[in-house]
Amino acid sequence: MHHATEISETESGLAMELLTAAQMRAAEEAAMSAGKVSGLQLMERAGRGSVDAALSHWPDLAEGPHHAVVLCGPGNNGGDGYVVARRLLDAGWRVEVFGLGDAAKASPDARRMRALWEAAGPVQDLREAGQGDRPDLLVDALFGTGLSRSIPQEAVTAWHAVRTRAGVTGQVRCLALDCVSGLDCDNGQMLVPEGADALSADLTVTYHAAKRGHFLKTPPSAALKVVDIGLEAHPASLTAMPRPGYLRLLDPGRVEARRWLEDILPVAPGHHKYDRGHTLVLGGGPGKGGAARMAARAALRIGAGLVTLGVPPAAVQENAARLDAIMLKPLRGAEGLAEMLEDGRLSAIVLGPGLGLGEETRQIVRTALGANRRSVLDADALSSFQDDPDALFATLHDQAVLTPHEGEFARLFPDLAHGKRDVSKVEAAALAAERAGATILLKGPDTVIASPAGAVSLNAALYERAAPWLGTAGAGDVLAGMIGGLLASGRIAPHLAAEAAAWLHVEAARSFGPGLIAEDLPEELPKLFREIGL
Numbered sequence: 001m002h003h004a005t006e007i008s009e010t011e012s013g014l015a016m017e018l019l020t021a022a023q024m025r026a027a028e029e030a031a032m033s034a035g036k037v038s039g040l041q042l043m044e045r046a047g048r049g050s051v052d053a054a055l056s057h058w059p060d061l062a063e064g065p066h067h068a069v070v071l072c073g074p075g076n077n078g079g080d081g082y083v084v085a086r087r088l089l090d091a092g093w094r095v096e097v098f099g100l101g102d103a104a105k106a107s108p109d110a111r112r113m114r115a116l117w118e119a120a121g122p123v124q125d126l127r128e129a130g131q132g133d134r135p136d137l138l139v140d141a142l143f144g145t146g147l148s149r150s151i152p153q154e155a156v157t158a159w160h161a162v163r164t165r166a167g168v169t170g171q172v173r174c175l176a177l178d179c180v181s182g183l184d185c186d187n188g189q190m191l192v193p194e195g196a197d198a199l200s201a202d203l204t205v206t207y208h209a210a211k212r213g214h215f216l217k218t219p220p221s222a223a224l225k226v227v228d229i230g231l232e233a234h235p236a237s238l239t240a241m242p243r244p245g246y247l248r249l250l251d252p253g254r255v256e257a258r259r260w261l262e263d264i265l266p267v268a269p270g271h272h273k274y275d276r277g278h279t280l281v282l283g284g285g286p287g288k289g290g291a292a293r294m295a296a297r298a299a300l301r302i303g304a305g306l307v308t309l310g311v312p313p314a315a316v317q318e319n320a321a322r323l324d325a326i327m328l329k330p331l332r333g334a335e336g337l338a339e340m341l342e343d344g345r346l347s348a349i350v351l352g353p354g355l356g357l358g359e360e361t362r363q364i365v366r367t368a369l370g371a372n373r374r375s376v377l378d379a380d381a382l383s384s385f386q387d388d389p390d391a392l393f394a395t396l397h398d399q400a401v402l403t404p405h406e407g408e409f410a411r412l413f414p415d416l417a418h419g420k421r422d423v424s425k426v427e428a429a430a431l432a433a434e435r436a437g438a439t440i441l442l443k444g445p446d447t448v449i450a451s452p453a454g455a456v457s458l459n460a461a462l463y464e465r466a467a468p469w470l471g472t473a474g475a476g477d478v479l480a481g482m483i484g485g486l487l488a489s490g491r492i493a494p495h496l497a498a499e500a501a502a503w504l505h506v507e508a509a510r511s512f513g514p515g516l517i518a519e520d521l522p523e524e525l526p527k528l529f530r531e532i533g534l
């Protein structure tokens with residue numbers, strides 16, 4: 001399967017803003033009310049852009065005429081489908097069109113596009129879609145951003161029936177216009193009737209900008225292309241504070257990544273190790289040190305000038321046998337930590353990996369936060385507060401970053417947990433950051449990073465950035481260490497450290513590729529930095 005995202009010229013090299021359906025409608029309405037473009041023109045551009053994008057995605061389809069089935073829904077998504085049908089017919093293709101819903105209720109634009117198609121060919125009843133030869137291309141123009149409830153069973157049945165038509169061997173390529181029908185463009189949920197198999201696509205072509213739902217949860221499409229339909233873009237900078245309601249996709253491309261990371265990585269000419277900062281990583285007892293050692297190694301590799309691993313005295317010996325550049329200190333609980341933090345040069349702390357659950361960990365967390373250090377809280381540092389999250393929130397501050405996976409998140413924020421239909425992962429993380437007063441990095445292939453000041457971004461290991469090997473033991477510990485390493489210099493806001501670490505974490509996994517284990521991630525960073533041109 002070919003995985004790819006392509007963004008239009010105007011947006012390449014910048015962070016992309018991911019839109020909700022309402023924001024997309026607003027962009028369209030702004031252009032139309034300013035008299036810059038009509039709805040009909042936008043629909044024509046959307047349809048034409050979809051055909052061009054599909055033919056460049058599948059060059060074999062660009063050669064010689066083929067056979068397409070286009071399924072058109074009752075709204076403007078269907079309108080785009082009629083344009084695609086007409087364009088393919090003009091290119092000499094054999095095209096069958098099936099329609100859903102009452103044509104008379106469609107918007108004037110969709111009705112007009114349907115009429116233009118009907119001048120050349122019929123619109124057949126959707127229930128007949130299973131008959132005939134298997135096509136080369138199946139176009140899903142059933143529902144787009146206007147979907148408000150589960151799609152009807154007859155749409156599901158028709159789509160599956162075309163895919164499994166008898167006849168020609170070889171695969172039917174599935175093209176979704178704007179989104180796979182059933183996708184909630186705001187939160188990535190698939191809205192299909194109970195028990196029905198959801199639709200999917202080999203390629204989705206979306207208009208103007210990608211929508212949030214394209215990047216949340218598991219995308220139902222293997223590839224995504226964004227085509228320009230001439231609406232005003234909102235170029236985004238990776239370093240500026242985004243405006244409220246703005247979700248940026250961390251997808252800077254290599255050239256932009258260099259500029260972005262140059263300001264974030266703590267390494268610069270003339271800097272000595274104390275300028276880069278000193279990260280303290282707290283580790284667990286005997287036999288429980290692996291997670292913290294990996295976090296410490298990651299902190300050092302990403303650029304902390306010094307890294308110290310603090311472990312209970314009983315674990316010093318075994319850790320000493322495993323460390324060289326990383327310093328080691330015995331640490332007796334919260335009191336020991338308080339003493340250690342009298343050294344003001346310890347500028348960042350990573351707590352959680354392998355630390356153990358319970359009161360001692362809670363005290364250590366309170367001590368670290370009370371000492372006003374930039375802190376990364378992960379794993380046991382989070383789960384130790386599951387019975388009383390408010391006790392944690394009361395001590396948190398805006399220099400802290402919490403890195404829960406979805407299970408840990410659900411323990412701290414049960415009312416915001418994923419799976420609650422009305423809260424998207426984006427909103428959940430944003431509300432949690434506000435409540436906690438700290439940056440939240442909510443992990444997954446769709447990692448959301450939200451700051452208490454309202455910045456929200458998404459680091460998606462999806463489409464061409466898919467990194468399935470990253471689902472491996474200890475990868476989260478490495479991420480916590482990377483954030484802690486970036487925080488040490490004190491030069492950047494915690495959410496920027498979280499964004500950069502999350503992005504680099506995925507890039508390191510992609511760079512290493514198959515066979516990756518967590519230990520490989522820090523060791524891949526030098527190669528990655530060189531490739532980025534740092």
Ligand SMILES: NC(=O)C1=CN([C@@H]2O[C@H](COP(=O)(O)OP(=O)(O)OC[C@H]3O[C@@H](n4cnc5c(N)ncnc54)[C@H](OP(=O)(O)O)[C@@H]3O)[C@@H](O)[C@H]2O)[C@@H](O)CC1
Nearest residue numbers: 028042043046075076077143144145146148149150151178
């Ligand atoms: N915005 C732009 O800039 C541009 C947008 N463009 C295109 O427009 C698309 C959005 O069009 P849209 O708003 O008409 O919505 P769409 O997705 O076609 O569906 C709505 C229709 O379906 C109906 N309906 C909904 N749920 C249903 C259900 N479960 N079962 C049955 N019916 C259901 C709903 O009816 P109602 O809910 O009112 O009863 C309504 O009739 C967008 O994705 C893009 O492709 C482009 O042309 C270029 C510029």
Ligand SMILES: [K+]
Nearest residue numbers: 140143177179
């Ligand atoms: K669609």
